[in-house]
Amino acid sequence: MARFTLPRDLYHGKGSLETLKTLKGKKAIICVGGGSMKRFGFLDRAENYLKEAGMEVKIFEGIESDPSVDTVMRGADEMLKFEPDWIVAIGGGSPIDAAKAMWIKYEYPECTFEDMCKVFGIPELRHKAKFVAVSSTSGTATEVTAFSIITDYNKGIKYPIADFEITPDIAIVDPDLAETMPKKLVAHTGMDALTHAIEAYVSTANCDYTDPLAIHAIEMIQKDLVDSYNGDMAARDRMHNAQCLAGMAFSNALLGIVHSMAHKTGAIFQDYGAHIIHGAANAMYLPKVIAFNAKNETAKKRYGVIADYMHLGGNSDDEKVALLIKFCRDMNDKLNIPHCIKNYGADSYPTEQGFVPENVFLERLPEIAKNAIADACTGSNPRQPSQEEMEKLLKCCYYDTEVDF
Ligand SMILES: NC(=O)c1ccc[n+]([C@@H]2O[C@H](COP(=O)([O-])OP(=O)(O)OC[C@H]3O[C@@H](n4cnc5c(N)ncnc54)[C@H](O)[C@@H]3O)[C@@H](O)[C@H]2O)c1
Numbered sequence: 001m002a003r004f005t006l007p008r009d010l011y012h013g014k015g016s017l018e019t020l021k022t023l024k025g026k027k028a029i030i031c032v033g034g035g036s037m038k039r040f041g042f043l044d045r046a047e048n049y050l051k052e053a054g055m056e057v058k059i060f061e062g063i064e065s066d067p068s069v070d071t072v073m074r075g076a077d078e079m080l081k082f083e084p085d086w087i088v089a090i091g092g093g094s095p096i097d098a099a100k101a102m103w104i105k106y107e108y109p110e111c112t113f114e115d116m117c118k119v120f121g122i123p124e125l126r127h128k129a130k131f132v133a134v135s136s137t138s139g140t141a142t143e144v145t146a147f148s149i150i151t152d153y154n155k156g157i158k159y160p161i162a163d164f165e166i167t168p169d170i171a172i173v174d175p176d177l178a179e180t181m182p183k184k185l186v187a188h189t190g191m192d193a194l195t196h197a198i199e200a201y202v203s204t205a206n207c208d209y210t211d212p213l214a215i216h217a218i219e220m221i222q223k224d225l226v227d228s229y230n231g232d233m234a235a236r237d238r239m240h241n242a243q244c245l246a247g248m249a250f251s252n253a254l255l256g257i258v259h260s261m262a263h264k265t266g267a268i269f270q271d272y273g274a275h276i277i278h279g280a281a282n283a284m285y286l287p288k289v290i291a292f293n294a295k296n297e298t299a300k301k302r303y304g305v306i307a308d309y310m311h312l313g314g315n316s317d318d319e320k321v322a323l324l325i326k327f328c329r330d331m332n333d334k335l336n337i338p339h340c341i342k343n344y345g346a347d348s349y350p351t352e353q354g355f356v357p358e359n360v361f362l363e364r365l366p367e368i369a370k371n372a373i374a375d376a377c378t379g380s381n382p383r384q385p386s387q388e389e390m391e392k393l394l395k396c397c398y399y400d401t402e403v404d405f
């Protein structure tokens with residue numbers, strides 16, 4: 001038996017933020033990030049709509065990018081004091097993910113972070129509050145997914161919390177919020193969405209319910225991401241839907257090792273001055289993982305189907321896989337994202353010598369590979385890598401060398 005779960009309601013289109021006016025309850029807490037939502041007036045609007053609905057509103061601000069366990073615990077404390085019956089998370093993947101984890105701790109104060117990380121082990125929520133997610137970036141689709149990614153900065157590792165219990169009750173996909181994204185954010189979140197759709201399509205948990213969502217998302221992203229990056233707001237609006245469709249697919253079909261590797265490399269080089277932004281990590285690793293997974297016949301055929309839907313050409317599955325890899329690499333060039341960790345420079349732009357020195361990478365490689373294999377996303381990847389293969393794959397992602405194993 002398989003399960004397919006999405007939010008009970010999804011409101012989309014320009015102005016759909018107004019839906020907040022229709023919520024029924026007494027108290028709402030708004031969870032929000034570092035300032036962009038306030039700066040562009042969306043936080044005020046959300047607060048006013050909730051007040052119009054007759055609710056007392058509290059704001060929990062300042063949730064950082066790649067949120068930490070500490071932030072989750074602080075937010076949960078605020079919720080325990082305020083006792084909201086609605087949690088309204090607004091912003092990118094970071095504040096929404098943090099709010100999801102706060103929600104668990106609010107409902108079950110005795111639950112530790114380790115408890116939360118047990119895959120599909122979250123107890124029943126919604127005894128205290130329901131959850132609304134309003135996304136302002138076009139990538140993570142956390143407004144519709146069963147996932148939350150929290151970083152343990154003591155270990156330098158991102159942990160996925162995965163359970164349909166944390167799939168929001170209401171998702172609001174209002175493209176007005178995405179229109180204020182700076183170019184770099186469009187690029188990163190867009191490549192995150194492309195990776196979600198491709199990984200979901202070849203995942204071992206794919207099914208007839210997830211395939212059409214993944215394929216349609218891929219077609220839309222192919223058509224709209226570069227234009228959105230270059231400032232076409234109609235394309236930007238469509239990308240907001242495309243990333244959400246990709247999220248519906250991967251929340252139910254799960255992901256693969258591009259994400260395992262991104263989760264385990266994102267924060268591990270923090271001591272060298274920067275972290276590898278999630279979408280940029282995916283963009284760099286995706287072509288390598290396609291080459292690795294294509295050694296599995298079923299995955300190769302599925303990549304071929306993707307290439308066909310994208311009209312990339314090719315007469316055999318091998319040719320189609322090569323064309324799909326080329327497409328992904330061309331996207332990185334068009335979006336100004338490097339091809340490998342070695343060239344990952346300041347502000348995530350390509351540079352001759354990036355911030356991760358070779359000796360540091362090689363020293364940490366066995367540990368990163370071990371952690372990537374243990375990541376929750378590895379189980380549904382079409383090809384299971386050994387420790388040696390994962391190390392070789394990560395080396396290809398560092399040096400931008402060809403995957404021939
Ligand atoms: N839950 C999931 O299913 C899932 C899936 C993929 C990734 N993730 C996680 O999500 C996080 C990344 O989320 P993200 O990529 O959405 O970025 P983010 O939420 O970290 O935001 C990045 C920056 O963009 C700013 N910002 C957000 N929206 C904006 C807008 N509309 N205009 C201007 N600035 C804006 C934020 O203030 C922040 O400074 C990572 O922790 C990643 O691991 C979660």
Ligand SMILES: [Zn+2]
Binds near residue numbers: 140192259
């Ligand atoms: Zn992702």
